[in-house]
Amino acid sequence: EVQLVESGGGLVQPGRSLKLSCAASGFTFSNYYMAWVRQAPKKGLEWVATISTSGSRTYYPDSVKGRFTISRDNAKSSLYLQMNSLKSEDTATYYCARRAVGVMDAWGQGASVTVSS
Amino acid sequence: IQLTQSPSLLSASVGDRVTLSCKGSQNINNYLAWYQQKLGEAPKLLIYNTNSLQTGIPSRFSGSGSGTDYTLTISSLQPEDVATYFCYQYNNGLTFGSGTKLEIK
16 A cells, blocks of 8 residues: 655744655655645645656746755655745645656645744 | 636535536646545545546546546535545646535535
8 A cells, every 4th residue: 555654844933944754655666756745724735846766856836946855765765855944835734745647646644834933 | 837627616416417627728738637635634636637537536537628628527426525626737837726625515
């Protein structure tokens, strides 16, 4: 069974940093692109980052480019999201997701991030 | 590409045929998927590539469309279908629609 388990969320002050982790199991992690998607409270979904199988290629929307960094450790079947210079508008639930055929076909349960002073 | 979903809220009765709409600001070339999100849960993939049913999804769900206009149809609404439904395009960038909340009348 495919499982994605996020951790590392919490309350952080504006301008500070936070790193999310996602532990994957039930599939060959190194064979898949992976992504982060976020959802602000009572709002829609927003793609945040994608990383290639080897980690050599990363993609971001303009809203987080230069502040967020996605990375992976295939030996540990783990995905990460380093978030710097956090803003109040980054407050959201962050989902780790597996990408297959262009779509996110498996999702974790989400990690809550609150940016507030 | 921006996605516009309609309606934003839909109330229907059990057994009804329900149709949800998603319209793109540009041609999506059939790279369109649908997700179901129940309250407090992560999104679940229902349909990809416009009309391909994800493994394990009931056959009452179906997708159609082309160009800029796409549709998710539930042939016979069940109580467990209460959720918010998001469309998602992966033709040019990655964007989600704002969602349609589906309720039982």
